[in-house]
Amino acid sequence: MKKDIRNNICEESLFSSIFSKHAKDLHDFLYYKFGESLNPQDKVQEAFIKLWENCAKVTPAKAKSFLFTVANNLALNATAHQKVILKYQKTKPKTYTHEDPQFLMESDEYMHKLQNAIANLTEAQREAFLLNRVEGKKHREIAELLGISNKAVEKRIYGALKKLRKDIEEI
Numbered sequence: 001m002k003k004d005i006r007n008n009i010c011e012e013s014l015f016s017s018i019f020s021k022h023a024k025d026l027h028d029f030l031y032y033k034f035g036e037s038l039n040p041q042d043k044v045q046e047a048f049i050k051l052w053e054n055c056a057k058v059t060p061a062k063a064k065s066f067l068f069t070v071a072n073n074l075a076l077n078a079t080a081h082q083k084v085i086l087k088y089q090k091t092k093p094k095t096y097t098h099e100d101p102q103f104l105m106e107s108d109e110y111m112h113k114l115q116n117a118i119a120n121l122t123e124a125q126r127e128a129f130l131l132n133r134v135e136g137k138k139h140r141e142i143a144e145l146l147g148i149s150n151k152a153v154e155k156r157i158y159g160a161l162k163k164l165r166k167d168i169e170e171i
Contacts, residue, residue: 008055008056009051009052009055009056009058009059009060009063010052010055010056014060015051015052015055018051018060018063018064018067019048022063022064022067023044023048026044026047026067026068026071027040027041027044029068029071029072030043030044030071030072030075033072033075034075034078034079037082038075038078038079038082040075043071043074043075043078044071046070046071046074047067047068047070047071047074048067050066050070051063051066051067051070054066110168113167113168114164114168116167117163117164117167117168118130118164120163120167121160121163121164122159124156125156125157125159125160125163126160127146127156128142128146128153128156128157128160129156129157129160129161129164131145132153132157139153139154139157
């Protein structure tokens, strides 16, 4: 009967003794091989979790080999993942910009017209419009901030939009 118990790592006392016996050595192995950057303690825990999940398949004689192989593979996978991350960081994603001089000139011209149109708004319209469109505040928030009613805010923003559409035909 004792022989059957010793062949089964699923028993808590045997698993605990394997953990006590190999955890520090496994940690040191990973630390010396891969350094602190891959967090060897986490890899040790993950290796023991894998051992527990496969406890019925692994004999006590093969437990140390299993743990070191699993932990080494986990660390190698983490290293490969770090390489992918670094490679991606080096290559900047393509941005879709229009390098066409005509487009750049028109966008500069449009921005100039827009800034002039906003400057030509009344102060009340400009204030309400910028609070709503630039800062993203809601009508209720603007009303509280300016000490006016919601209807007054709506009227100011509506008036600003109407005047901007008139001043800039492209909107």
